[in-house]
Structure formats: structure tokens, C-alpha cells
Amino acid sequence: MPELVVTSRFVVPETELSERFSRSSGPGGQGVNTADSRVELSYDVARSPSVPDHLRDRLLTRLDGRLVDGVLTIAASEHRNQLANRRAARERLAQLLREAAAPPPPKRRPTKPTRGSQQRRLDTKKQRGAIKKGRRTTFD
Structure with a gap:
């Protein structure tokens, strides 16, 4: 399989990816018990020379929850082969x-509500209050 193109300036060569294969669960009948169709693809984000320097910190920060010692691992087992x-x-x-x-x-950029929108909001509040006031029962 060829290199992995992430963006036009960020390409991961085949040599930096490592794959592990294992038996998969799910559909496949008796073949599930014999074929190693599950794939674990690992990529060392922290130590990879192909990651541009200006992106490395951003990648490490955003992928922090998925990294184990700087290595990102993806598992795929949804297909039979x-x-x-x-x-x-x-x-x-x-x-x-x-x-x-x-x-x-x-x-x-924070913006302030317009004078018209503020007035409409207050008018709506007054109408709603009037409706509720009309529902009250007075005990004299």
C-alpha cells in the first residue's frame, strides 16, 4: 500500500506505519476463527520525521486522549477480509x-445586542407577564 496522504504538505511514508493483525469478531462464519482479518495500524506522531514542526504540537495536543507514549493506534475489524x-x-x-x-x-468577536432586539425582548417579557397576571385569581 502506498504512502498515506494527510494534506498536500503532510504525507506519511509507508515505513513509518506499523500494522498488527489478529483474529476479528463479528461476521465471517468459520473463517473468523482462522483468518487474521483485524488490523491495528500504529503511527508514532511524537517522533515521526514526516510531521511538519509547526503541526507537531497541535497534533499532540488534539490527539492527547488517543495517544499512548506518542503513538496513535487505529483498529479496524468491520470488514471480513x-x-x-x-x-x-x-x-x-x-x-x-x-x-x-x-x-x-x-x-x-463579541457583539452587543441591538437596541431594537433589546426592546423586542422586553416587550415580549411584558406581554408574557401580562398573560400570567390575567390568570391569577384574586381572593378578596
């Missing part, structure tokens, strides 16, 4: 890295 699981694991890894490498959204 190993090749499809390998593809699924690579696609999932690329998507995770893409989302983690994305720049943060722009900061929200």
Missing part, C-alpha cells in the same frame, strides 16, 4: 490526522 480492513484503518488514520492538523477556528 484483511485488505479492506487495512484500507479502512488507513482512511480513518488519515481523517483523524487531517482533523487534528486543521487550523483552529477564528475567535468569535
Whole structure:
């Protein structure tokens, strides 16, 4: 399988990925007991030379909950054959890295409510209060 393209400037070579295969649960009949179709794909984010320096801290921060000693591991066992699981694991890894490498959204600029919106809000509150006041029963 070729290298993993995350973005146009961030490509993970095949040599930096490590795969482990094991028996999968789920559909497959008797083949489940014999075929090693489950794939665990691991990528060392912390020590990889292919991660651009300006992205490394962002990746490590955003993937912090999924990393074990700087290594990101993806497991795929949803398909019956190993090749499809390998593809699924690579696609999932690329998507995770893409989302983690994305720049943060722009900061929200705080705005004040307009005078008209403030007046509409107060008018609605007064109407609601009047409705509730009309429901009250007076005991004289």
C-alpha cells in the first residue's frame, strides 16, 4: 500500500506505519476463527520525521486522549477480509490526522445586542407577564 496522504504538505511514508493483525469478531462464519482479518495500524506522531514542526504540537495536543507514549493506534475489524480492513484503518488514520492538523477556528468577536432586539425582548417579557397576571385569581 502506498504512502498515506494527510494534506498536500503532510504525507506519511509507508515505513513509518506499523500494522498488527489478529483474529476479528463479528461476521465471517468459520473463517473468523482462522483468518487474521483485524488490523491495528500504529503511527508514532511524537517522533515521526514526516510531521511538519509547526503541526507537531497541535497534533499532540488534539490527539492527547488517543495517544499512548506518542503513538496513535487505529483498529479496524468491520470488514471480513484483511485488505479492506487495512484500507479502512488507513482512511480513518488519515481523517483523524487531517482533523487534528486543521487550523483552529477564528475567535468569535463579541457583539452587543441591538437596541431594537433589546426592546423586542422586553416587550415580549411584558406581554408574557401580562398573560400570567390575567390568570391569577384574586381572593378578596
